[in-house]
Amino acid sequence: MARFAGVSQVTARRALEGSSLVAPATRERVLRALDVLGVPRPPAQDTDRSLLIGVVVPDLKNPVFPAFAEAISSRLNKRGLVPVLCTRTSDGVSEANYIEMLLAQNVGGIVFIGSSYADAGPVQGSALRDRGVPLVLINPADENADAVQISADDADAVHQALTHLTGMGHERIGLLVGPVGHVPSARKLAAFAAFFKARQVPSEDWMPLVGHALFSMEAGVLTAGRILRNGATAIVCGSDELALGAVRGARRQGLEVPGDVSVTGFDDSLLMGAVDPPLTTCRQPVERMADAAMEALVMQMQGQRAEPGVTPFQTQLIVRNSTGRPAHRPRS
Amino acid sequence: MARFAGVSQVTARRALEGSSLVAPATRERVLRALDVLGVPRPPAQDTDRSLLIGVVVPDLKNPVFPAFAEAISSRLNKRGLVPVLCTRTSDGVSEANYIEMLLAQNVGGIVFIGSSYADAGPVQGSALRDRGVPLVLINPADENADAVQISADDADAVHQALTHLTGMGHERIGLLVGPVGHVPSARKLAAFAAFFKARQVPSEDWMPLVGHALFSMEAGVLTAGRILRNGATAIVCGSDELALGAVRGARRQGLEVPGDVSVTGFDDSLLMGAVDPPLTTCRQPVERMADAAMEALVMQMQGQRAEPGVTPFQTQLIVRNSTGRPAHRPRS
Numbered sequence: 001m002a003r004f005a006g007v008s009q010v011t012a013r014r015a016l017e018g019s020s021l022v023a024p025a026t027r028e029r030v031l032r033a034l035d036v037l038g039v040p041r042p043p044a045q046d047t048d049r050s051l052l053i054g055v056v057v058p059d060l061k062n063p064v065f066p067a068f069a070e071a072i073s074s075r076l077n078k079r080g081l082v083p084v085l086c087t088r089t090s091d092g093v094s095e096a097n098y099i100e101m102l103l104a105q106n107v108g109g110i111v112f113i114g115s116s117y118a119d120a121g122p123v124q125g126s127a128l129r130d131r132g133v134p135l136v137l138i139n140p141a142d143e144n145a146d147a148v149q150i151s152a153d154d155a156d157a158v159h160q161a162l163t164h165l166t167g168m169g170h171e172r173i174g175l176l177v178g179p180v181g182h183v184p185s186a187r188k189l190a191a192f193a194a195f196f197k198a199r200q201v202p203s204e205d206w207m208p209l210v211g212h213a214l215f216s217m218e219a220g221v222l223t224a225g226r227i228l229r230n231g232a233t234a235i236v237c238g239s240d241e242l243a244l245g246a247v248r249g250a251r252r253q254g255l256e257v258p259g260d261v262s263v264t265g266f267d268d269s270l271l272m273g274a275v276d277p278p279l280t281t282c283r284q285p286v287e288r289m290a291d292a293a294m295e296a297l298v299m300q301m302q303g304q305r306a307e308p309g310v311t312p313f314q315t316q317l318i319v320r321n322s323t324g325r326p327a328h329r330p331r332s
Numbered sequence: 333m334a335r336f337a338g339v340s341q342v343t344a345r346r347a348l349e350g351s352s353l354v355a356p357a358t359r360e361r362v363l364r365a366l367d368v369l370g371v372p373r374p375p376a377q378d379t380d381r382s383l384l385i386g387v388v389v390p391d392l393k394n395p396v397f398p399a400f401a402e403a404i405s406s407r408l409n410k411r412g413l414v415p416v417l418c419t420r421t422s423d424g425v426s427e428a429n430y431i432e433m434l435l436a437q438n439v440g441g442i443v444f445i446g447s448s449y450a451d452a453g454p455v456q457g458s459a460l461r462d463r464g465v466p467l468v469l470i471n472p473a474d475e476n477a478d479a480v481q482i483s484a485d486d487a488d489a490v491h492q493a494l495t496h497l498t499g500m501g502h503e504r505i506g507l508l509v510g511p512v513g514h515v516p517s518a519r520k521l522a523a524f525a526a527f528f529k530a531r532q533v534p535s536e537d538w539m540p541l542v543g544h545a546l547f548s549m550e551a552g553v554l555t556a557g558r559i560l561r562n563g564a565t566a567i568v569c570g571s572d573e574l575a576l577g578a579v580r581g582a583r584r585q586g587l588e589v590p591g592d593v594s595v596t597g598f599d600d601s602l603l604m605g606a607v608d609p610p611l612t613t614c615r616q617p618v619e620r621m622a623d624a625a626m627e628a629l630v631m632q633m634q635g636q637r638a639e640p641g642v643t644p645f646q647t648q649l650i651v652r653n654s655t656g657r658p659a660h661r662p663r664s
Contacts, residue, residue, distance in 0.1 A: 051437070052384075055417065060398035063602060070392040073417045077430065082437055085387065085405045085417035098409065105383070105414055244606050270395060274576050276608030 005033035027080065050108030053297070056086040056098060056116040062215060062241050063269035064284065068113045068138060071290035079298070081108070088119070099124040109134035109297050115141035115182065115215075134300030136293045139284075141182045146308060148296040150289050152266075153312035154184045155191035157282040160317040161236045161264040162195045164280070168325045170262060174209035174232035176224055176242050185212065185238050188266075192236070213242060220245020221252065228253055233326040234262035240269045240281055247277070247322065258324035268318050278320035285313050359412065382440030385629070388418040388430055388448040394547060394573050395601035396616065400445045400470060403622035411630070413440070420451070431456040441466035441629050447473035447514065447547075466632030468625045471616075473514045478640060480628040482621050484598075485644035486516045487523035489614040492649040493568045493596040494527045496612070500657045502594060506541035506564035508556055508574050517544065517570050520598075524568070545574060552577020553584065560585055565658040566594035572601045572613055579609070579654065590656035600650050610652035617645050 005012060007026060015022045015030035022030075053076050057065040073083040084107065086098035099120050102110060110133060117125065118141035125144075128135060135147045158175070165173050175192045177185035189210065196206050208230040213219035220237070224246035227235055237243035243265030250261040257263055257277055265272060265281030272279040292313070296306040339347070339358060347354045347362035354362075385408050389397040405415040416439065418430035431452050434442060442465060449457065450473035457476075460467060467479045490507070497505050507524045509517035521542065528538045540562040545551035552569070556578035559567055569575035575597030582593040589595055589609055597604060597613030604611040624645070628638040 052414075052416075060392070060402040061602060063395070063398075066392035066395075066398035066401075069398075069417065070419050073419050077418060077433070080433065082384075082433060083417045084384075085401065085415045086409060087402050087405050101409070101412065101414060244603075270393060271576075271603050271607065274608065275603065275606045276610075278608075 005030045022080065050106060050301070051080065052082045052084050052102075052105055052107045054086055054098070054102040054107050054110035055083045055113070056110060056120075057113045058116050058119065059087055062239065063271065064240065064267040064286075065113060067269060067286050068290065071286050072111050072113075072293060075290055075294045079294075086116075088116070099128065103127070103131065103133070107133065108301055109136070111136045111138065111293055111297060112140065113138045117144065117147075118142040134297055136297045136300075136306075138289060138293055139184055141184070143183055148300070148306045148308055150293045150296070151184065151312050152282075152284045152289070153314045154187040156312070157266055157315040157317075158188045158191040158236060159195060160282060160315070162192070164317055164319065164323065165234045165236070165262060165264070168262070168323065170234040170326050172209065172232050172234075173206070174211065174224075174227035174230070174235040175238075176211045176213060176220060176227060176235050176246055177238035178212065178215050178242075180212050188236075188238055213245075215239055215241060217241050217245040217248070221249040224249030225252060228255065228261060232261070234264075234323070236264050238266050240265040240267045240272055240279060243279055243281065243322070244275060247275075257322055260327045262323040262326070264317075264323060266315070272318075273320060277322045280320045280323040281318055282315035283318050284315055289313050354412070382438065382633070383412065384414045384416050384434075384437055384439045386418055386430070386434040386439050386442035387415045387445070388442060388452075389445045390448050390451065391419055394446075394571065395603065396572065396599040396618075397445060399601060399618050400622065403618050404443050404445075404625060407622055407626045411626070418448075420448070431460065435459070435463065435465070439465065441468070441633055443468045443470065443625055443629060444472065445470045449476065449479075450474040466629055468628045468632075468638075470621060470625055471516055473516070475515055480632070480638045480640055482625045482628070483516065483644045484614075484616045484621070485646045486519040488644070489598055489647040489649075490520045490523040490568060491527060492614060492647070494524070496649055496651065497566045497568070497594060497596070497655065500594070500655065502566040502658050504541065504564050504566075505538075506543065506556075506559035506562070506567040507570075508543050508545060508552060508559060508567050508578055509570035510544065510547050510574075512544050520568075520570055545577075547571055547573060549573050549577040549580070553581040556581030557584060560587065560593060564593070566596075566655070568596050570598050572597040572599045572604050572611060575611055575613065575654070576607060579607075589654055592659045594655040594658070596649075596655060598647070604650075605652060609654045612652045612655040613650055614647035615650050616647055621645050
């Protein structure tokens with residue numbers, strides 16, 4: 001039968017067992033060979049529970065998360081794996097509950113996107129590790145030295161944005177990132193500090209221009225407002241959502257973007273070319289990061305060890321219209 | 333034990349069987365009662381396969397789909413059901429493959445969003461119905477009289493947009509909707525025709541201002557370009573994505589929105605208040621539609637019949653800055 005289907009005996013057996021190691025098209029060829037040979041197909045109930053893979057996102061409202069969720073889900077689908085989507089709800093189903101649910105389903109692995117792994121709490125995280133569930137964390141909020149991490153190169157992204165802004169003449173540049181303790185934000189802040197230290201700008205000058213905010217447009221509006229009142233002519237933001245908040249915060253003070261204030265984002269998520277003004281932002285290589293996440297997941301599912309520390313993925317500064325030369329009119 | 337947990341015996345049994353009819357919190361209370369009484373918990377492997385629910389979206393790039401996917405997924409999570417996300421991939425995993433995959437997993441039901449059910453093809457659809465899989469279709473592309481449908485009130489949405497535009501003085505109004513054969517688009521076109529017929533505008537006047545396009549920004553740019561060349565001063569669009577395309581199409585002809593051309597969208601998806609110009613659009617009541625979808629799904633999962641024909645859900649015109657009075661300067 002294997003010969004008839006044009007596959008090895010091992011592949012044929014795996015295909016009939018519903019193994020995740022066999023591509024859906026190959027499995028279909030094996031099943032068709034059974035049909036032709038008049039052998040009944042194995043019952044669907046025999047499929048492998050571990051085909052289910054959790055895809056945990058904080059939400060689908062920050063537009064970078066649907067991008068990662070789609071990239072991961074479509075790759076899982078192509079391998080015959082089954083993405084189980086978990087999103088936080090406003091009225092209280094927490095990440096910890098999802099993890100219980102995913103464990104109850106005996107999932108074959110979990111991909112955590114953004115802060116969702118940290119939000120699940122240390123107890124749940126160690127429950128997963130104790131049970132040996134293959135894990136991949138994309139842009140995690142914590143260090144999590146013991147799990148595979150796929151992260152954007154936050155430091156380089158900030159360096160690119162600052163080089164762009166100082167190249168246009170900005171000197172008083174602010175930084176608007178996520179909450180204190182959010183590791184990608186801490187990496188961005190460290191790169192920001194290093195940039196000015198290398199230029200011998202004293203920290204008293206730039207520290208009042210740094211703000212932490214929750215990842216929401218509203219929080220961005222408020223914190224950007226404070227950074228601007230402290231005299232920034234440009235703000236480097238840790239997400240596109242925060243950058244859109246910064247644009248609004250500037251407008252609330254009667255300032256124009258980019259006429260009076262330049263703003264850069266991070267992600268280059270959906271529609272950032274269509275917003276007003278089109279956003280200059282650091283594009284995360286979502287597709288390449290999803291490829292790496294899949295590779296690390298499948299290695300672990302096959303019982304191999306995936307390296308926890310991964311080289312960060314370089315972002316690309318996409319220059320649009322939210323950045324320009326600093327205004328020369330004086331501001332208070 | 334049931335008494336100890338404060339639930340009925342039926343509920344306790346269902347909870348231990350992992351039935352989807354028992355809320356996760358209740359199940360947890362029953363399990364805790366077992367712990368207190370020193371009875372071992374049932375193994376996790378006993379959970380019900382039919383807890384898996386397919387959530388099929390054409391993609392997560394049109395921003396209305398993540399909104400529906402999140403609303404549905406979070407409701408499933410809250411009921412202890414497990415959303416399996418299926419998205420089309422650019423390189424070829426089709427809806428038909430997902431349905432095979434979902435059937436192989438013995439899913440307890442499937443929610444199809446947008447055109448995903450029609451795209452799966454009639455053979456797959458009848459396979460699902462033959463197996464009695466509970467189905468709910470949200471804004472389906474076809475009529476599908478035999479499945480539960482949750483649809484926005486397309487006709488009323490077009491009527492609202494046209495009333496808004498004619499109220500500002502527009503007379504030559506175009507309509508940009510999805511492909512021929514896409515039922516929500518056909519409903520919008522019928523309402524558009526009825527609106528002008530009631531005003532005794534001959535069809536020769538408005539027919540050249542109607543365009544069909546695939547649901548993508550690029551297709552919107554091209555088709556809107558033709559509608560504008562035929563003299564429209566406003567375009568009512570069948571999705572926000574098409575509306576963003578129409579704004580670009582107008583700009584390519586050197587026209588300003590809303591100075592020269594007014595544009596309305598449909599969905600009020602993510603960021604439509606942040607795009608340039610902020611889009612006037614008909615908001616779909618995503619949360620209420622998701623509630624209705626869940627109710628219809630759960631009824632079917634409990635073996636009850638859910639009514640296939642459902643009253644369409646009224647949209648709300650959100651007036652922003654992409655619409656204004658028609659320009660008085662002459663256009664060719």
